[in-house]
Amino acid sequence: MPGVEAVLERLNHEGYRLTGPRRLVLVEVLQRATPFTSAELWDAIQQTAPTIGRATVFRTLDLLTRLGVVQRIHRDAEAGRCHAYLACDERHHHHLICNSCGNVTDFHEDRALEALVREVERRTAFQIEGHRLELVGTCPACRDNTQSHVGDKC
Amino acid sequence: MPGVEAVLERLNHEGYRLTGPRRLVLVEVLQRATPFTSAELWDAIQQTAPTIGRATVFRTLDLLTRLGVVQRIHRDAEAGRCHAYLACDERHHHHLICNSCGNVTDFHEDRALEALVREVERRTAFQIEGHRLELVGTCPACRDNTQSHVGDKC
DNA sequence: GAGTTATTGATACCATGTATCTATAAGGTG
């Protein structure tokens, strides 16, 4: 997760203007360690800066996504609620999402995945160019909690 | 991809009623070999059976998804258009999606994936319970086409 | 400080899906 200043510098370097609203949204985004929905972000921003428009939040999210500062992740939720956003660094990596507390850990495991890709390429004659992989499970902390007491949200 | 009759029988067996609208949506779904959006399905159904309500289409898609006859897949599309549906058989498997023609091939590659899961579990102490994996690339037919001429949609 | 232009906020809009509610029809029962 890069710092606010680093991202601002990069925006500037790429010719984007360093506006107040952008800074605000960026700060709010980088504060979050777990995935958030656009609605959650929008709510938080309305608390701290009620003058900022909804469109600006979406535009900034979109910009940050294109820059790789934020990733969109998919969830098997109902309704339109299938997207969440997550601040993360740029390198290609995958996410490990805790079912219980929502925390996300990154992992970079490319050897096994490349083996899989090569095997599938061999068997199907596809030329594989990309992948989406997310693992879901229970993080160490939540596992410990559920072993001691039955409360399901930690 | 199971046949229409097999799915109807299963619906019946599980206590669902075999109604006209359900049959129609089911037939329309099973005809499709490539992923489709709800809008595409709805359009097609309006052509052949204009009296069927939109809600019924969504309800049937939902039912078929719960039964495993249809899978929701995620795409990195803009707007709300992130979902597509795909008729497929029930076994757990993954999808191989052609960037060019949209065709989807299933693959069952669990050895390499399990190796990956075990490795990540070891390194992160997560208890991994599930995954989402989709590979995207170019199918053999499209690869041949793009090699001969430059047209990008096959 | 002035000018250019990217960006903003407001508003209206679109698309995907769900909730609700009355009418209907499926399928079991006599």
Next chain:
DNA sequence: CACCTTATAGATACATGGTATCAATAACTC
């Protein structure tokens, strides 16, 4: 077969996530 029960249908309104548009504003350049 007629009847009853209840799942399901269609209609409508609504919720949500996101985009298009457009006049006003504020960043940066000179």
